[in-house]
Amino acid sequence: MRTVLVSIFVALLFAGVVFLYTVHGETTGVDIASYYIYNFAADTGAGNAVAAIYLNYRMYDTIFEALILLVSIIAMLHFFRAGGSK
Amino acid sequence: MNTDSNETTELATLEQTASEELISVMTGLLYPFIAVFGIYIIYNGHDTPGGGFQGGAIMAALFLARFIVAHENDLEVHFVHNLEKFLFALLLIVPGIFVFAGLQIQFPELKIPYLIFMNFLIGMKVALGLTIVVYRFGFFEGR
Incomplete structure (x- = not known):
């Protein structure tokens, strides 16, 4: 019963995420892109626009990306108990 | 690695040992090059293509090469894991002070050292994480 409920919940969550992704009409336009391209060197001091974006403009993205790696390793150490784990 | 080597013939065992030794020695020769290349990618990540994630994956290849060469499970998984958690805490604190609190406007000369x-x-975080994954799968899950 619990498995069925969890399955339904996960399926609904997936459908909701897909629905939100398809129906939202937000666009950032070209203003923000041209702002990044012309001002990233003065704003962040980087010579590489990708580094300027992922270490300064979009810092939350990098933090949660690192968190995903940490959480996946915690999950792996927790669930894979095979062998002589300490 | 191969536990049923007693069933194979002696000649095959000899050939296998020789090839494993060849791979071990040649992979061992690659250590410094992998390390230097990874540090180069990380250090120049703010100016050239590359960066922390890519360089960290290359540094994890260093430990993967060591896994191929040594076959010793002497990695202190929990110590490495705690070190990774500490690095993640730093990863929260440093941009919190420098970017979100606006210190980069007051000290613009610290921008490149920050990057x-x-x-x-x-x-380092990506390298340690991928190393834990490789060692755990290689020694406990891959049999």
């Missing part, structure tokens, strides 16, 4: 330091943090 290099953050790339090193991310690189």
